[in-house]
Amino acid sequence: MERKRIGNENIEVPDEMKSRGPKELFKVALTRPFRFLGTEAIIVFAALYNGYLYGLSFLFNAAFALVFGPEGHGFTISGVGLAFLGIFVGISFGPITNLWQERYYQRRIRDANGKNVPEARLQMGKVAAIIFPLSLFWFAWTTYQTVHWIVPIIASAFWGWSFYTLILMTYIYTEDAYKVYSASALAGIGLVRNLAGGGFPLFANQLFEDEGYQWAGTILAFLAVVLVPIPFILEKYGERLRLKSPWAREQVEEGESDEDTADADGTVDAV
Template identity: 55%
Template sequence: MSDRESVKEATVVSEEEALSLARSRPGEALPLSITFGANDRDNPRCWGFWRKWYITCFVSMLNIVTTWCAGAFSSGAPEIAEHFGVSSEVTTLCLSMYVLGYAVGPVLLAPLSEYYGRQPVYLVSWFLVCLFQLPLALAPNIGTMIVCRLIAGLAGGAPLTNTGGTVSDLWERNDSGGPMAVYGLSSTFGPPMALVMSGYIGLNLGFRWIFWILMIITGAFWILLAVTVPETRHSIILQRKAARARKTMEKEGLRSCDTTHDLHASERKNLRQLFALTLSRPFVFLFTEPITTFSAVYNGFLYGLVYLFNEAFPLVFGPTGHGFNVGQQGLCFLGMAIGPILAFLLSPLQERYYLRRVSENNGKSVPEARMWMARGGAVLIPISLFWFGWTSYSSVHWIVPIIASSFFGAGLYIVILSILNYVVDGYQTYSASALAGVILVRNVVGAGFPLFATQMYERLGYEWASSLLGFIAILLVPIPFVFFYKGEAIRYKSPWAREHFDSSEDHPH
């Protein structure tokens, strides 16, 4: 009998129960499949409340720090252009290369995470993020910076691959609203804060110190990561529990050591199969699943705007606008950082609505309820873009467009978090593939938008450039409304989502 056949017919038991059964019948090779027991201390969902919250906040901070590594470059861009004698387009390319690494990195790191676990991927990739700040700080030419930015971006994609999965490992579905809100905040609060934290560093210490300080920050987080964040992926933990049980059985001469496996053994794929799946299925979802397609389009546009503003803000608030220096330009991003925090404070309202809908549906999942607040968030985005555009005259007080950017940040947070939760709830076990497609498009577009930002704002004028973006945002407003009112019918037509239709399951992702 093959291992896969024995696992399919196996008795599902906890590690302790497996050992007890094997000892009661030492001469028999019992087919045993190990899962978590009740209140199992190895089950991440059974860990202490504050330990789970610490890990959630820590991995979300990794998400913030990697966005700092992406965006802080912009605070040193003018000096870098002058130092190496290159155009502003070339320095913008350096920003885009890191974000492009974001797009490719998760596709490469996801199968490694599934095969080796989340912790090794976190540790190795974060070490590389830290290490590649060194050649950036010492770079003798712009070519070195471009290449090292791409490599650092590839490694910096680890939180994009792992953080959402870590949250799912730790929290049950109906308890995950707050933790997912924190994760969503890290994705939207981090990029604008990159300019806030780095503006005066670039102004007073020079561009090389931006990378030295990022190296210190990423190094400190790597040490904490290695010491305080354990493996959380359920399949890997169960694999280790099964190996531990087999070792004990072997020592005691129990024949069941040859037929004891973990619960996921029959489904486990080798690394080649995982790469083939990871490199193909996200594209299948992107081109065949309307939910994934429109989520990717909306996410791509919004993240494109986030990184486009890295180039647009210096035009509006810099020497050609309000006359601010690099440090003051960085502080202008505070509005876009405060917006997500204000929206985050409203997330309990969204969560309360979602739980009420689940309760009314007899405890079964209602993904569409995740889009309740997104309808308002979607309307905020074009309003804020028009507001920002038509108050970007230097004769208008600088606080007015900054207030507009805070409304953009709020809308951004609400829509991004809603789509994230909707995709996870709608596809469940296939959500990793759907999200991989969304993240790929999101970061490819995020890498592309800054490349034409300066030219667009200079040729159209600051007012009409932002207005053009506002008109595009209006075209995307219906997406959350369609998901909220018609999402159930769309999901029912999907072979992937229909598999979990009206499901009360709660699998880690």
């Protein structure tokens, strides 16, 4: 179409700009998320965090009924529901701390003369990665009936904050790293998230009843410990991983090209 509009049939059009038929578009939409999950380390890391966090959020439905219900602290059904207020408060506090994260990100962007710096999205996530398993350990070993019920609920508030912060970190980092391909990248992450969300409740009761509330929570906390290095790895090696990716590398090279052009034209000044 562009050749006809300009009247020059010799124009070379990049492959990604050539029109695609519905069949090809449908094929790409179905297969690319799986390719991201199979080949992109960044997406694997993000999917692991999202899957585990969402899985736990559904698992807690059963865990709270046991810990705070008739077999635990003796709450009624409505009381068990109110016990989730701890998580609600923690999640609600997340946007407040994200204001600091956003200021840090904007400062890094200014220091880089407007260049995209996805790794600047990870600062608060590093804190949340540590709080995440600590909150689970705290919750696990305060589920005794002899411990006041408010103590594990406070622990769940810290979990709620880490849940919000880590989910936001993985989403925004992925969008910044892949840009035009972020829909496919997030679709791959969403697949793992939904599978985990549907799978974790299937073994929740068995885990807490067979292992006991304390050791069941401890197992979950140790699994969270395994995930702690992820934001630290992405901060140190994220740019290297993006340059190795055929999709993320395009965004890095495009940003560098735009910056070089702006410097040559003198149309953009350092902020």
